[in-house]
Amino acid sequence: MRMGEGVEWALHTCVNLAWLGRAVPVAKLAALHDLPAAYLNKQLQALARAGIVTSVRGPGGGFQLARRPEKITLMDVVSAIEGSANAFQCTEIRRQGAGREDPANYRKPCSVSQAMRTAELAWRRELAGQTVADVKADAERTIPDMAARLDFWLTNTRD
Amino acid sequence: MRMGEGVEWALHTCVNLAWLGRAVPVAKLAALHDLPAAYLNKQLQALARAGIVTSVRGPGGGFQLARRPEKITLMDVVSAIEGSANAFQCTEIRRQGAGREDPANYRKPCSVSQAMRTAELAWRRELAGQTVADVKADAERTIPDMAARLDFWLTNTRD
DNA sequence: GTCTCGTTACTCGGATATCTGGTGTCCGAGTTTCGAAGG
DNA sequence: CCTTCGAAACTCGGACACCAGATATCCGAGTAACGAGAC
Numbered sequence: 001m002r003m004g005e006g007v008e009w010a011l012h013t014c015v016n017l018a019w020l021g022r023a024v025p026v027a028k029l030a031a032l033h034d035l036p037a038a039y040l041n042k043q044l045q046a047l048a049r050a051g052i053v054t055s056v057r058g059p060g061g062g063f064q065l066a067r068r069p070e071k072i073t074l075m076d077v078v079s080a081i082e083g084s085a086n087a088f089q090c091t092e093i094r095r096q097g098a099g100r101e102d103p104a105n106y107r108k109p110c111s112v113s114q115a116m117r118t119a120e121l122a123w124r125r126e127l128a129g130q131t132v133a134d135v136k137a138d139a140e141r142t143i144p145d146m147a148a149r150l151d152f153w154l155t156n157t158r159d
Numbered sequence: 160m161r162m163g164e165g166v167e168w169a170l171h172t173c174v175n176l177a178w179l180g181r182a183v184p185v186a187k188l189a190a191l192h193d194l195p196a197a198y199l200n201k202q203l204q205a206l207a208r209a210g211i212v213t214s215v216r217g218p219g220g221g222f223q224l225a226r227r228p229e230k231i232t233l234m235d236v237v238s239a240i241e242g243s244a245n246a247f248q249c250t251e252i253r254r255q256g257a258g259r260e261d262p263a264n265y266r267k268p269c270s271v272s273q274a275m276r277t278a279e280l281a282w283r284r285e286l287a288g289q290t291v292a293d294v295k296a297d298a299e300r301t302i303p304d305m306a307a308r309l310d311f312w313l314t315n316t317r318d
Numbered sequence: 319g320t321c322t323c324g325t326t327a328c329t330c331g332g333a334t335a336t337c338t339g340g341t342g343t344c345c346g347a348g349t350t351t352c353g354a355a356g357g
Numbered sequence: 358c359c360t361t362c363g364a365a366a367c368t369c370g371g372a373c374a375c376c377a378g379a380t381a382t383c384c385g386a387g388t389a390a391c392g393a394g395a396c
Contacts, residue, residue: 001162002378003246004340011271012252025368032258039342045370058349059367074274087162087246093171098312099191101302111297112170115233115289123282130274138270143260153257161339163379184329198381204331217388218328 006043006081009035013044014077014132015139017053018069019147020154025062028154043081050080069133075124077132088116165202165240168194172203173236173291174298176212177228178306179313184221187313202240209239228292234283236291247275 013029026044030037044063047053054066065072090113094101101110109117139146172188185203189196203222206212213225224231249272253260260269268276298305 001160001241001246002244002248002340003160005248005250006340007247007275008250008252008271011275015271016258027368030256032256033252034256035252036342038344041369042342042371048369055369056349057347057367057369059351061349061368063369074278082160085161087160088166089161089164091164091167093167093192093194097189097191097193098316099175099305099309101305105301108301111294111301112167112174114297115294116166116170118289119233119282119285122285123278126278126281130277135270135274138273142264142267142270146258146260150258157257161379165379186329195381197383200330201332201381207330214330215388216328216330216386218390220329220388222330 001087003078004082006039006046007078009033009040010043010047010077010081011074011132011135013040014047014052014065014069014072015136016150017063017065018132018136019150021064023056023060023062023064024154028157029063032150047077047080050076052076052080065132069136070131072132073128074130074132074135075127078127086117086120088113088120090116160246162237163241165198165205166237168192168199169202169206169236169240170233170291170294172199173206173211173224173228173231174295175309176222176224177291177295178309180223182215182219182221182223183313187316188222191309206236206239209235211235211239224291228295229290231291232287233289233291233294234286237286245276245279247272247279249275 012033016029016032017024026041027037029035029044030040044053044055048055048063051066052072053063055061055063090110092106092110094110094112095103095106171192175188175191176183185200186196188194188203189199203212203214207214207222210225211231212222214220214222249269251265251269253269253271254262254265
């Protein structure tokens with residue numbers, strides 16, 4: 001069970017967008033961390049479909065956060081990239097074979113599924129409890145001038 | 160991010176082994192839920208390597224739990240099948256590109272990695288807090304006679 | 319009758335194919351800007 | 358000088374290859390049990 005690296009890219013990019021506070025083309029966002037621009041674009045499209053960022057086409061366009069960083073949870077970003085389906089998917093094997101249960105029990109989920117779901121809910125709750133603003137604030141504790149550095153770089157860099 | 164179905168198979172099989180309480184060949188365990196025996200065997204090998212079950216070769220052999228169900232957590236089973244690596248793997252993109260941080264910060268993990276790790280720890284803690292015995296007990300609340308049924312089936316079935 | 323040995327049947331174990339989904343790339347769609355030409 | 362039109366540059370958007378890991382299968386390795394034969 002491995003999470004796609006698109007999640008890492010998306011999170012860092014969201015923090016960067018929070019620092020920059022305006023529309024930034026994907027080429028610039030990719031250059032910030034030496035990422036393949038076309039593939040990062042794919043991830044940002046997913047964020048756009050989820051309403052986390054908005055896209056503006058044409059010159060001067062790019063991506064920017066759709067709402068304030070305090071209103072974007074890590075759960076929002078993760079489910080936008082990875083999908084909202086549960087990591088553990090019950091295939092109901094309890095209904096097959098010699099050890100199958102009585103169909104009367106099919107209404108409630110099986111014990112295994114329930115246990116796994118409980119753990120996954122704890123994970124989701126933790127992700128929903130942290131926002132992009134929190135991560136940004138934590139990063140600024142060690143790198144206070146990052147916002148200014150990025151802003152300077154964006155305005156003064158030529159392509 | 161999808162968890163392999165081997166986890167579901169392994170968990171159900173562990174509960175079944177807890178009910179049966181003796182060595183059971185993989186063919187029988189697979190028949191309990193109409194699973195491909197050879198592939199279930201692969202999963203059980205992983206459990207054996209992790210010390211969760213022990214294998215006995217030859218006639219009358221099979222797999223059985225290596226210790227009491229109360230001592231087997233869901234975390235043990237999941238990490239045996241899926242591996243112990245973190246789902247979110249930080250590739251340290253903060254060190255690359257125009258937006259790279261000062262190398263002095265490389266000692267401590269980046270804020271994004273930290274946040275994701277926190278959530279994943281909550282998930283792991285929840286999994287480690289539940290045992291095979293708990294799941295078994297919960298299942299018995301709805302199907303009290305399952306242990307007896309499985310035991311009868313195993314002793315009276317002809318191949 | 320009992321011991322021994324060989325054969326048989328049974329079961330795990332790891333090496334080997336197949337396939338789905340994540341990874342990576344490309345070109346077309348849409349929009350703004352700028353400049354030139356006409357009035 | 359102002360307006361209008363067109364071309365070009367820029368950026369997102371989705372469609373198209375590629376590859377690693379999960380899925381599935383098979384045959385060989387190891388072991389216990391059983392029976393036949395000798396003592």
